[in-house]
Amino acid sequence: MAIVYQKDKRSGITYAYDSISYWDKEKKQSRARRKLIGRVSESGEIVPTDGRCSRDPGRLRKTQKRGPVPITRIQRSFYGATWLLDRIGERLGLVDDLRACFPDDYRKLLSIAYYLVLGNNRALMYFKYWADSHVHPFGEDIPSQDSSRLFASITEESVRKFARLQGRRRLEKEYWAYDSTSISSYSETLRQVKYGKNKESDNLPQINLLLLFGEESGLPFYCRKLSGNIPDVKTVNTLVRELDVLGYGKVKLVMDRGFYSKANIDLLYRHHHKFIVAAGTGLSFVRERIAEVRESIREYGSYDALHGLGVSSFPMDWEYSQERPRRKDTLAGTRRMYLHIYYNVQKAADEELELNSRLDNLKGELLSGRRVERHEKAYGQFFEVRKTPVRGVSVRTREDAVREAREGHGFFALVSNEVKDPVRALTIYRGKDIVEKAFGNLKERLNCRRLLASSEASLDGKLFVEFVALIYLAYINGKMSEKGLYKDYTMDGLLLELESIQAMCEPGRAPIVGEVLEKQRKIYEALEVPPPQ
Numbered sequence: 258m259a260i261v262y263q264k265d266k267r268s269g270i271t272y273a274y275d276s277i278s279y280w281d282k283e284k285k286q287s288r289a290r291r292k293l294i295g296r297v298s299e300s301g302e303i304v305p306t307d308g309r310c311s312r313d314p315g316r317l318r319k320t321q322k323r324g325p326v327p328i329t330r331i332q333r334s335f336y337g338a339t340w341l342l343d344r345i346g347e348r349l350g351l352v353d354d355l356r357a358c359f360p361d362d363y364r365k366l367l368s369i370a371y372y373l374v375l376g377n378n379r380a381l382m383y384f385k386y387w388a389d390s391h392v393h394p395f396g397e398d399i400p401s402q403d404s405s406r407l408f409a410s411i412t413e414e415s416v417r418k419f420a421r422l423q424g425r426r427r428l429e430k431e432y433w434a435y436d437s438t439s440i441s442s443y444s445e446t447l448r449q450v451k452y453g454k455n456k457e458s459d460n461l462p463q464i465n466l467l468l469l470f471g472e473e474s475g476l477p478f479y480c481r482k483l484s485g486n487i488p489d490v491k492t493v494n495t496l497v498r499e500l501d502v503l504g505y506g507k508v509k510l511v512m513d514r515g516f517y518s519k520a521n522i523d524l525l526y527r528h529h530h531k532f533i534v535a536a537g538t539g540l541s542f543v544r545e546r547i548a549e550v551r552e553s554i555r556e557y558g559s560y561d562a563l564h565g566l567g568v569s570s571f572p573m574d575w576e577y578s579q580e581r582p583r584r585k586d587t588l589a590g591t592r593r594m595y596l597h598i599y600y601n602v603q604k605a606a607d608e609e610l611e612l613n614s615r616l617d618n619l620k621g622e623l624l625s626g627r628r629v630e631r632h633e634k635a636y637g638q639f640f641e642v643r644k645t646p647v648r649g650v651s652v653r654t655r656e657d658a659v660r661e662a663r664e665g666h667g668f669f670a671l672v673s674n675e676v677k678d679p680v681r682a683l684t685i686y687r688g689k690d691i692v693e694k695a696f697g698n699l700k701e702r703l704n705c706r707r708l709l710a711s712s713e714a715s716l717d718g719k720l721f722v723e724f725v726a727l728i729y730l731a732y733i734n735g736k737m738s739e740k741g742l743y744k745d746y747t748m749d750g751l752l753l754e755l756e757s758i759q760a761m762c763e764p765g766r767a768p769i770v771g772e773v774l775e776k777q778r779k780i781y782e783a784l785e786v787p788p789p790q
Contacts, residue, residue: 262297271297298357334392336770336789337758337777342371343394344786345732349476351725354422358415365407366722368395373726375752392760392768408718416721421503423478423728431473432509432533434689435496435516437489438696439463466720467492468695472511472688475735477695479503480724482717489515497528507531509675511689522672526577526592531675533686536596538665546571546598547668554600561680564687567600570679597671597679605667612662616654623652694734695727733784740783751780758789 261276274291281288295305346352346367355363371393372384379387385398399407440463465487469479481499483492493516500508507529514535525532536543546569553559554567561568574591581588619635622628623642636642639662641653676682730748737743742751755777760768770789781788 260294260303261291273297273303298360331761331763333759333761335390335756335758336392336760336768337773338375338752338756339371339392340758340789341733341752341755341781341784341786342374342729345729345784348785349728349732350423350426351728354419355725357422358419359411362407362410364394364396365399365403366725368393368399369404369407369722370726370729373723374729375756377749392762405715408715408722411718411721413717416717417503419721420479424503424505426478431471432511432531432685432688434470434472434511434692435467436513436689436692436696437465437467437492437515439465465489466696467496468692469496470689470692470695470731472685472691475691476728476731477724478728480720482720490518490521492516493518493521494524497524497530501528510534511686513689517672522575523577523579526575526674527579531673533671533673533676533682535686536670536672538668538670540670542573543596543598543670544664546596546670547665550598550600551664554598555602559600563680564599564683565601566683568679568683569598570677571596571598572677575674593674595673595677595682597673597682599669599671599679599683601667601669604669608666609663612659612666616659620652620654624650626650691731691735695731736784742780742783746780755780760789 261274262271263274264271273294273296275294277290277292279288279290280286295303298304352363352367355366359366368388369381369384371391372379372381372387375391376383376387381404382401384404385400388395388398465483467479467481467483468477470477479499481492481495493512509531510525510533512532512534514537517534517536522532522534538544538547550559550569554569556567559567559569573594573596575594577590577592579588580586615635616639619632619639622632623636623640628636639655639658641655643651643653645651671679671682671686673682676685733748733751737746737748737751746754758773758777759771761771762768773788778788
């Protein structure tokens with residue numbers, strides 16, 4: 258007797274068989290009978306596909322059956338919203354990918370993710386009360402100490418495997434929006450909690466969280482935590498290297514101005530990635546083009562009605578350079594790039610009013626003698642200050658500096674090595690707003706505004722489960738926007754509408770689902786999920 262492995266070419270699944278040799282008297286040759294044992298997992302273990310191996314429990318490792326944990330008592334539970342999440346998880350491959358990465362704990366991870374989505378910013382200490390009244394994948398309570406151990410057990414290897422599996426499900430040709438946010442913390446033990454540029458102006462140390470979203474799918478599939486004192490511009494190198502390690506190959510990235518630097522643009526060219534990146538109007542090559550189109554971009558012929566902006570575009574040569582340490586030289590050359598200039602009349606007016614207000618405040622500080630240390634550079638830029646014994650302090654405005662500051666008002670710029678059309682480039686760039694909305698969901702709905710974790714491992718695991726919950730929210734948000742559901746519902750209102758559907762659950766029987774109203778049925782259809790039967 259021997260075990261034989263055979264791969265199904267259609268599904269790509271490898272199956273294991275018992276092969277028993279015998280002598281065929283009629284054909285007078287050796288033959289073999291095969292008996293299916295199960296499928297071979299990625300780790301090389303044989304997972305039974307039916308009950309044929311149950312008589313030999315010592316031969317194969319026992320595995321959990323697919324599907325939810327069996328019901329152990331008669332109860333009436335809320336069912337409609339968890340049914341929705343079940344179907345979304347199947348549709349996006351979340352359940353399969355979590356099962357592949359966390360075979361023993363994926364149901365617990367899913368239940369906590371469900372709670373984060375439906376609990377609406379409630380702490381995990383209240384999970385028991387939610388679990389008692391809802392159908393969910395694990396089917397039982399997960400005490401706080403168990404959830405802490407679960408978070409601490411989530412390894413970086415498993416997280417990266419999940420990212421790799423999810424990334425392969427995304428469209429290869431779509432642009433991926435990349436952005437970061439800061440999350441404040443009171444912790445004094447977490448090593449990565451540092452003071453940095455807090456995006457919510459909290460006077461607290463923080464960590465930074467990076468997300469990568471597919472603009473067409475509207476779903477996140479990459480998440481990374483790093484120290485709070487690391488600026489955005491320093492993260493692109495690591496992103497590109499990790500994308501290569503994850504096997505994504507050539508990608509298309511959309512990034513805001515905080516990620517722009519010559520080194521980063523050179524890096525994206527070197528790895529043959531396509532990009533659309535916002536560029537500051539203070540850059541010399543951007544200022545030169547703005548000066549050229551300052552008048553023409555305001556004419557009607559340059560007006561784009563879709564975005565309500567004046568637009569102009571220029572092909573240009575990017576001065577590319579690459580240091581080669583082994584050869585101890587620098588490779589230099591040019592690469593094709595497109596510079597897109599945009600002008601917003603309302604933005605220009607708002608920025609002028611803001612500048613005037615700022616100048617008034619600066620001048621008031623100088624005349625009163627209450628100078629602010631962090632404003633010293635601005636004092637020297639915009640004003641000449643004289644002090645005499647008779648007249649006291651006199652302040653004269655440097656009008657040439659004010660005019661120079663106003664030159665960029667209303668303008669902004671994008672650079673791309675692929676998109677020639679400025680309107681299409683702006684449409685793609687503005688699609689990155691999904692990341693901003695995701696950060697809002699992460700902080701408000703998923704209780705991630707303040708970090709409450711006692712160890713690095715526990716924090717990493719908690720952030721991963723919140724990331725999984727964010728995928729569900731991103732799917733729901735995308736469908737609500739696409740189908741116009743926000744006209745009638747908030748996300749809370751929609752989920753509460755479905756959550757009111759109950760089911761009678763009894764051991765050994767399928768749930769008996771309560772009445773589903775017509776408006777609830779329409780919500781399921783809009784979200785492309787079949788209503789519960």
